[in-house]
Amino acid sequence: MRPMTAARTSSPADRSQLGLRERKKIKTREAIRTATYALIKEQGYDATTIDQIAERAEVSPSTVFRYFPTKEDIVLTDEYDPILLEELRSRPADEPWTDSIRYVMREAVRTGVEEDAEVARLRTHLMVQVPAVRSRMMQSMSVTGRMLCTAIAERTGSDPDSLEVRVYAMSLIGGLMETSLYWAENDHRDDFASLVDRTLTVLARGLPHENR
């Protein structure tokens, strides 16, 4: 999951371990991202072309596509899923697993937003503004959903491919997606962690105070 978090650049400690080649690749990746963010802030998403990004990052357009499959991915890509899965597995086995999910989600959100609040805001903002970005986000969320399925199945001893587990996971994803949009639409005024908390409560107990 990566509701709207910053890039998880490998820590500087690791980087000096790597060969010149690897380090250069990381630098290029960052250069492209940085250039993209800057250009989008200046001109908006649609007005920013790959050629412009390439020029500012001082690479060729070909290279941009070598690093990122699509324009949306430059803004969004990150790999939080394995970390999330790891954390979910490391929760005590006797903890009710809905609590585990709540804990892990809150944790993921916290580190994500804290790491680079500005990028988090830009990303959610683009999710609201640019349909292509929103779509790409949903797509990556659904990958996270499949991962959640395996985690939930492990924990509950059920089949990860069963309709029930899949529906549960995707409803969770859908809810969290909407939470991100809500946050951005309200100009990031709310505390995102609290919003996530409320979301998980709704998902667990349904809408409050109504004739259900």
Place this chain on the structure above:
Amino acid sequence: MRPMTAARTSSPADRSQLGLRERKKIKTREAIRTATYALIKEQGYDATTIDQIAERAEVSPSTVFRYFPTKEDIVLTDEYDPILLEELRSRPADEPWTDSIRYVMREAVRTGVEEDAEVARLRTHLMVQVPAVRSRMMQSMSVTGRMLCTAIAERTGSDPDSLEVRVYAMSLIGGLMETSLYWAENDHRDDFASLVDRTLTVLARGLPHENR
């Protein structure tokens, strides 16, 4: 909502009422859709170009884009939302609204699949196979989600823009989306209405038989 239903072509009775112009427009629209479905069945989605579609439908490529904003829309577009909203409003006020939703969803699904089972299958199949189609579907589902927000808010007297209502609606949408995918991935062997029933149960009561 339109989980994977057929085109709602206006009934023939209405059509003769319209002028030549309107009738021709409807015919063109249908020709483009028919051509697209046929070509996709022959060659697959990606291999089918707009030019081919235009040629088979005997219109110019420009006209194709005049009728459908994107290629995905040729496969997916329909407007069931108003009907869904209408049906939801016509449910008795004292019925628990979760029951109303269950009833309306089941009804929508039933008419949708019955209307043209083959198209329903093709659509869900494409949702699984083609990321662009899936994305477009999710996008249109989220529109349905907003509509659901107003309906739920009407019924429960809550704010349609509140986080809780929005999260609830989108988790519903996410769950139903996954149901469609599940149906297609299992080669449409299951009875779709039953799947929807199970989905709504999960959403209402969570996963069964587990340590929650």
Place this chain on the structure above:
DNA sequence: CCATGAAATGAGAGTAGCTCTCAAAATGTA
């Protein structure tokens, strides 16, 4: 330190979705 192999990059051509403009054709109306 250099030669050899591998990996990364750049240049460029090509495809297809999609937009926009403008003139021609089809249709409704007086």
Place this chain on the structure above:
DNA sequence: TACATTTTGAGAGCTACTCTCATTTCATGG
């Protein structure tokens, strides 16, 4: 039949994205 409006076609143009191939950059063993 003549005029006004709507619909269509033709075509130019933009951009994301793919693929190929030559060139450059780095790693490594002698």
